[in-house]
Amino acid sequence: MTDLLASTPSLVQERRLVTEIPGPRSRELMERRAATVSSGVGTTLPVFVERAGGGVIRDVDGNSLIDLGAGIAVVNVGNSAPKVVRAVQEQVATFTHTCFMVTPYEGYVAVCEELARVTPGDHEKRTALFNSGSEAVENAVKIARHATGRQAIVVFDHAYHGRTNLTMALTAKNMPYKHRFGPFASEVYRVPMSYPFRDAPGMSGAEAADRAIRQIETQIGAANVAAVLIEPIQGEGGFVVPATGFLPAVAQWCREAGAVFIADEVQTGFCRTGDWFASDAEDVVPDLMTLAKGMAGGLPLAAVTGRAALMDAVHTGGLGGTYGGNPVACAAALASIETMREQDLAGAARAIEDTMVPRLHALGEHTPAIGDVRGRGAMIAVEIVRQGTTEPDAALTAQVARLCHAEGVVVLTAGTYGNVLRFLPPLVIGQDLLNEALDVLEAAFAAATTPVQSAG
Ligand SMILES: *Cc1c(COP(=O)(O)O)cnc(C)c1O
Numbered sequence: 001m002t003d004l005l006a007s008t009p010s011l012v013q014e015r016r017l018v019t020e021i022p023g024p025r026s027r028e029l030m031e032r033r034a035a036t037v038s039s040g041v042g043t044t045l046p047v048f049v050e051r052a053g054g055g056v057i058r059d060v061d062g063n064s065l066i067d068l069g070a071g072i073a074v075v076n077v078g079n080s081a082p083k084v085v086r087a088v089q090e091q092v093a094t095f096t097h098t099c100f101m102v103t104p105y106e107g108y109v110a111v112c113e114e115l116a117r118v119t120p121g122d123h124e125k126r127t128a129l130f131n132s133g134s135e136a137v138e139n140a141v142k143i144a145r146h147a148t149g150r151q152a153i154v155v156f157d158h159a160y161h162g163r164t165n166l167t168m169a170l171t172a173k174n175m176p177y178k179h180r181f182g183p184f185a186s187e188v189y190r191v192p193m194s195y196p197f198r199d200a201p202g203m204s205g206a207e208a209a210d211r212a213i214r215q216i217e218t219q220i221g222a223a224n225v226a227a228v229l230i231e232p233i234q235g236e237g238g239f240v241v242p243a244t245g246f247l248p249a250v251a252q253w254c255r256e257a258g259a260v261f262i263a264d265e266v267q268t269g270f271c272r273t274g275d276w277f278a279s280d281a282e283d284v285v286p287d288l289m290t291l292a293k294g295m296a297g298g299l300p301l302a303a304v305t306g307r308a309a310l311m312d313a314v315h316t317g318g319l320g321g322t323y324g325g326n327p328v329a330c331a332a333a334l335a336s337i338e339t340m341r342e343q344d345l346a347g348a349a350r351a352i353e354d355t356m357v358p359r360l361h362a363l364g365e366h367t368p369a370i371g372d373v374r375g376r377g378a379m380i381a382v383e384i385v386r387q388g389t390t391e392p393d394a395a396l397t398a399q400v401a402r403l404c405h406a407e408g409v410v411v412l413t414a415g416t417y418g419n420v421l422r423f424l425p426p427l428v429i430g431q432d433l434l435n436e437a438l439d440v441l442e443a444a445f446a447a448a449t450t451p452v453q454s455a456g
Contacts, residue, residue, distance in 0.1 A: 023061025052079035055429030107330035126311035129325030133266035134162025144227035158237030194242035205245030235267035238415030239381035270294030274377030349377035392417035
């Protein structure tokens with residue numbers, strides 16, 4: 001069989017600007033967009049994509065941008081990764097949908113087998129597949145409530161779990177996710193997160209866990225808690241990495257209280273943080289995990305994976321959905337996971353950290369606005385503050401992001417206070433491109449923070 005890709009020239013891995021950003025064709029398309037697409041759907045960078053792969057995105061004006069977003073931590077294996085393309089092409093030509101709940105197919109089962117292998121813990125596991133991270137989180141809550149016969153769900157400050165009705169209730173931040181979209185679901189309780197940059201100096205993970213647990217016990221009651229739902233490293237909330245010991249202590253409390261410990265690894269999963277999952281770093285074994293973004297190379301697929309006794313507690317027919325575990329998405333997931341294994345993308349994520357973190361620390365040394373450098377693997381961020389304080393500086397954050405965009409580097413912002421610049425490169429990005437992106441970032445900080453000097 002001829003290799004379709006071998007005959008296609010691969011995308012040149014370079015940053016190359018041939019027009020201003022956005023260029024004329026992108027501006028035209030933005031006008032068409034405004035006339036037909038709801039303005040409720042936002043745009044980070046008004047540049048229309050023609051092609052993407054490796055560490056670059058090429059736009060319709062011929063500009064080539066460095067991708068430090070990976071479509072929000074989705075294309076961990078890169079856009080149009082060769083194995084994913086082949087697997088999708090074969091599957092799409094064979095059958096596209098039968099509905100797994102009507103007439104099943106092997107790909108769905110094979111994805112569940114893989115997820116049992118790569119997720120933490122060697123206990124008996126079961127999986128159900130869905131389409132989006134939000135849907136996975138909703139289903140994890142359904143399963144935890146059903147299995148425990150309890151109702152309360154504990155979530156954390158700065159949490160992000162999605163935009164559907166139940167997940168809006170679970171998400172912390174009002175604007176833009178929740179504002180005027182209520183009423184929200186009940187029996188959701190929020191407790192303090194471990195946030196080393198903003199907690200009392202020296203607060204340990206165990207102390208932060210005690211603070212959260214005291215609040216759960218006094219305000220909810222351990223016996224009422226169905227589940228504690230947590231992102232092991234918070235994503236939209238600003239790449240908040242809890243202090244060491246926090247996650248194990250919360251997981252331990254759940255075991256003692258008979259509550260389900262759910263790790264929302266929708267953003268942190270699939271080699272992003274330098275391990276298969278962020279829970280691995282402290283040997284935390286969640287009862288249930290929600291998975292999505294990095295799983296299927298860009299095709300929509302999500303999962304709840306967890307203890308067989310919980311997953312099988314639900315009555316037959318209680319879980320599902322028309323499209324959940326679509327065969328094309330399953331083929332993409334199997335090819336993505338194989339690519340992660342073959343190319344050691346967890347190792348690639350650690351190499352990205354080794355390049356980025358020292359350079360960001362060096363930048364922070366002479367940039368007082370950089371209050372914190374944090375993250376793990378290829379999930380790295382800087383938190384931007386007013387010099388000498390911890391007061392968030394969202395305006396400077398937006399300005400630095402805009403300057404990066406204008407120079408052809410796709411960066412995203414995050415954080416409850418909108419003052420976090422986050423970096424989520426595809427794990428296959430070349431080290432040269434990564435270093436060039438950091439050069440651009442340094443120049444952007446210099447331009448945005450250097451006071452104008454008078455001549456002479
Ligand atoms: C993105 C995200 C979700 C929601 O996933 P969607 O596919 O956008 O519905 C849930 N949890 C976390 C941690 C996320 O980062």
